[in-house]
Amino acid sequence: MLRLDEEVYRSIEKWAADEFRSVNGQMEWMLNHVLKLHKRKQTDLPDYQEETDEPEL
Numbered sequence: 001m002l003r004l005d006e007e008v009y010r011s012i013e014k015w016a017a018d019e020f021r022s023v024n025g026q027m028e029w030m031l032n033h034v035l036k037l038h039k040r041k042q043t044d045l046p047d048y049q050e051e052t053d054e055p056e057l
Helices: 004-019 024-036
Strands: none
Touching: 004 024
16 A cells, blocks of 8 residues: 555646556556666566657557
């Protein structure tokens, strides 16, 4: 179980909806993104595609 401030949860929920993700999927993406940014991502974690302005092929 994860406890979050209601305002934080609502913000994540809206962001997830904007990105067509579930709240869980959005939180997983956010955590993975921060781990990569701070070079703390272990090699056994799933590799998610970074957001770019380029369309997927």
